[in-house]
Amino acid sequence: MSTRVLLVEDQMLVRQGIKSLLALDDSVEVVGECEDGSLLIETLRMCECDVVLMDIRMPKVSGIEALKALKENAITVPVLMLTTFDDHALVSSAINEGAKGYLLKDVSLETLVDAIKAVERGETLIQPAVTEKVLKGLQGLDVSFESFDTPESLTKKELEILRLVAAGYSNKEIADTIYKSTGTVKNQVSAIMAKLGVRDRTRAVLKALELGWI
CATH class of the missing domain: 3.40.50.2300 (Response regulator)
Structure with a gap:
């Protein structure tokens, strides 16, 4: 359909x-x-x-x-x-x-x-x-969204995935890049969002930028 x-x-x-x-x-x-x-x-x-x-x-x-x-x-x-x-x-x-x-x-x-x-x-x-x-x-813009003020640190692998998310990669493209399954990447992206206290990938990128992680 x-x-x-x-x-x-x-x-x-x-x-x-x-x-x-x-x-x-x-x-x-x-x-x-x-x-x-x-x-x-x-x-x-x-x-x-x-x-x-x-x-x-x-x-x-x-x-x-x-x-x-x-x-x-x-x-x-x-x-x-x-x-x-x-x-x-x-x-x-x-x-x-x-x-x-x-x-x-x-x-x-x-x-x-x-x-x-x-x-x-x-x-x-x-x-x-x-x-x-x-x-x-975004530098100097007032962009506000729900997130943890002091989120849990991300692992080296999670930061790598988040940088790929920031570059506009889909879960499948990330999986192909880091030689993991799409399901594994989906779970890791969900874990990243949970650590940052955000509800979607875009907010995860913006929060990481705000923290200076990417």
Whole structure:
């Protein structure tokens, strides 16, 4: 069964381009479109989707405001944000509002489909190029989230895994890199999050950055 995607993008040409691109892959189907974040809740009530693919910058209701509306309405569909190199502050805000993934708009079809599938599975995904920009831009930003003030130290192997997470690697890619099974990596990532007192991979990276561990 294909992954059902709701596309939220204010620029018609960009929206049509993304839709046409996704139409080339049989494993993904665009089941709805919104030209503005203000239409997201209403559209979600009319069509069922597995992932929301949403622009972070929109003129009327932004992607950040739309994420807040999802939380207020207790809607838990995973959201994959589309961003640019200059949006690191907005991406940081999106982290706090519950977005599950972040991609640059010029990604390949393969990368886009892989990202959609990853957030559908419950993973948090950040494209490596975005990660680098976000982490650099976090210096001086007030990014707050739940975590332990003095978390338990990570082992050398856990720090290695966390650095790969920060680089945007999926569990499978990390497993291939360190020659472990995907299940083992998943357990180790869960252990890292437990030690840091955070609820997802992105917050784990941000906490480690705050502590100067990566």
